[in-house]
Amino acid sequence: MKHKVLAAAALAAVGIQAVPAHAQSSVTIYGLIDTGIVVESGGAAGHVTKLTSGISGGSRIGFKGTEDLGGGMSALFLLETGFQNDTGALGQGGLLFGRQSYVGLGGGFGTVTAGRQYTPQYLVLSAVDPFGTGYAGDAANLMPNTGNGASRMDNTIKYASPNFGGVTGELAYGFGETAGSTKAASQLGAAIGYANGPLNVRLGFHGRNNDTLTTQTGSGRSTLLGATYNFGPVKLHAAYGVNKGLNSSPLRNTVNPYGTTPIVASTDSADILVGVTVPFGVQHTVLASYIRKNDKTALNQDADQFALGYRYALSKRTDLYAMYAHIKNKNGAPYTVGSSIEAGSGNSAWNAGIRHAF
Numbered sequence: 001m002k003h004k005v006l007a008a009a010a011l012a013a014v015g016i017q018a019v020p021a022h023a024q025s026s027v028t029i030y031g032l033i034d035t036g037i038v039v040e041s042g043g044a045a046g047h048v049t050k051l052t053s054g055i056s057g058g059s060r061i062g063f064k065g066t067e068d069l070g071g072g073m074s075a076l077f078l079l080e081t082g083f084q085n086d087t088g089a090l091g092q093g094g095l096l097f098g099r100q101s102y103v104g105l106g107g108g109f110g111t112v113t114a115g116r117q118y119t120p121q122y123l124v125l126s127a128v129d130p131f132g133t134g135y136a137g138d139a140a141n142l143m144p145n146t147g148n149g150a151s152r153m154d155n156t157i158k159y160a161s162p163n164f165g166g167v168t169g170e171l172a173y174g175f176g177e178t179a180g181s182t183k184a185a186s187q188l189g190a191a192i193g194y195a196n197g198p199l200n201v202r203l204g205f206h207g208r209n210n211d212t213l214t215t216q217t218g219s220g221r222s223t224l225l226g227a228t229y230n231f232g233p234v235k236l237h238a239a240y241g242v243n244k245g246l247n248s249s250p251l252r253n254t255v256n257p258y259g260t261t262p263i264v265a266s267t268d269s270a271d272i273l274v275g276v277t278v279p280f281g282v283q284h285t286v287l288a289s290y291i292r293k294n295d296k297t298a299l300n301q302d303a304d305q306f307a308l309g310y311r312y313a314l315s316k317r318t319d320l321y322a323m324y325a326h327i328k329n330k331n332g333a334p335y336t337v338g339s340s341i342e343a344g345s346g347n348s349a350w351n352a353g354i355r356h357a358f
Contacts, residue, residue: 021257022141025074027065033085034059036321038136038354042346043257053084054341055351056134056321058091060099066106073107082341091341105333110141110161117158120170120191121224122151122205128226128239130275130287134340136325136349137307139325142293142335143241143271144206144222144249153187166196176209198230210246220247228271229250237275244268249293263334275307285311287323293335294299301333309351317358322353 027116036055047109053059060109062080069075078098081093083312092098097231102115122133122145153174161169169192176185186209210217226239237334243249249266254262275289288310295301309323325337337346337358339351 010185025066025068027063029061029063030356030358031061032057032059032355034043034340034355035085036340036351038125038339039350040348042348043336044259045257052339052342053086054082054091055136055323055339055353056355057080057132058082058099058309058341059085059296061092062100062350071104071107073105074341075103076106076111076113077103101270102156102158106124110159112157112159114157116152116154117156117172118151119145119153119187119206120158120189121145121204121206124193124202124224124226125239127200127202128228129273130235130237130277130289131307131323135287135307135321135323136311136337136339137287137289137305137309137323138325138339138349139239139273139289139291141303141325141327141344142291142303143239143273143338144243153189154185166194168193168195172269178213180213181211183209184213185186185209188224190257191312198232199227200229201227203223208247217223218245220245221250222248224271233278235277235279237273237277239271239273240267241271244269251334252338253345256334257345258329258332258334258347259335262331264299266293266295266297266301270294270296283313283351285313287311294331295333300331302330303333303335304328304333315352318336318354318356320354325349 010022034054034056038052046109046144049072060080061083064078067075078100079097081097082099083093100116102113102117104113105112125139125145126133129139133140155175155177156172158172169176172189174187179186191204207219207221209219222243223242224239226304229236246267251265272292278286289307291305293303305325307325311319311321327335327337329347336344336345337349
């Protein structure tokens with residue numbers, strides 16, 4: 001009941017009319033606050049030391065709820081805002097609910113949702129990356145988290161299937177909303193997964209139409225196959241991705257941090273990830289991964305990332321962490337070590353911080 005009252009007050013504060021309490025089956029407030037020290041090096045500007053937010057995952061506060069409509073069907077919604085708790089600023093370029101914002105229906109058929117949502121391919125990458133697409137070891141430093149360099153799509157309708165004996169699927173379409181064209185700037189995402197005991201296998205795809213009304217530049221397409229297997233003492237992670245076309249593997253940092261020459265994102269590449277998660281007792285976890293970016297263009301700008309981390313659980317909701325990653329760039333490759341929400345300024349970085357979920 002306390003959560004319902006708090007949620008109604010919070011929604012009212014941002015101008016949203018709360019529904020009568022008897023019509024709402026449940027409303028939950030949740031969030032994450034992450035703050036730490038980051039030391040970046042290797043860029044032309046030299047070392048950068050900062051206190052920053054959202055290293056492991058973007059700091060956020062969210063509201064989610066369902067309403068029982070009868071007959072096994074329910075209405076659902078989610079509103080999630082990101083913020084920088086070191087400065088108090090909004091994340092995602094100042095959007096109020098820039099992390100997620102959708103409404104939909106669910107039932108035996110699965111769920112259908114509409115709004116700003118995670119892409120299916122990003123959810124695949126996040127699930128198979130030992131660092132969960134966060135910390136210095138974020139796989140997205142080298143691997144595209146979608147076909148257009150962002151983990152979310154605007155103006156999206158998404159269908160998520162029910163679980164059929166361990167098999168699940170997702171299909172998402174993002175409207176380009178370009179006058180005079182139904183294809184320009186549109187996006188398409190899909191994923192299928194199988195989970196059975198210690199094995200989890202997922203295949204994701206993302207495509208983006210890069211055309212405008214005046215230019216025809218084709219599409220970017222990214223496909224990612226990933227798997228994890230939990231042996232108990234150790235959890236193994238592996239993934240292989242193929243990226244073709246413009247915006248298939250966009251750079252996180254679009255300004256050359258190593259010099260003044262222009263940089264170009266790869267339009268033909270393959271990615272390999274291998275990693276481990278090693279728990280020690282209840283409180284200790286060691287993370288490690290190796291990622292190779294194989295650039296198949298004439299520039300041949302390959303890169304290798306090595307990452308190692310440690311996490312100490314103070315409780316089920318609070319933990320401390322220390323992480324390190326280094327990228328070996330070849331032939332002028334411009335990749336940088338960032339974190340969950342930052343692109344980074346060099347080819348090496350240390351993180352040390354605290355995260356609290358509620």
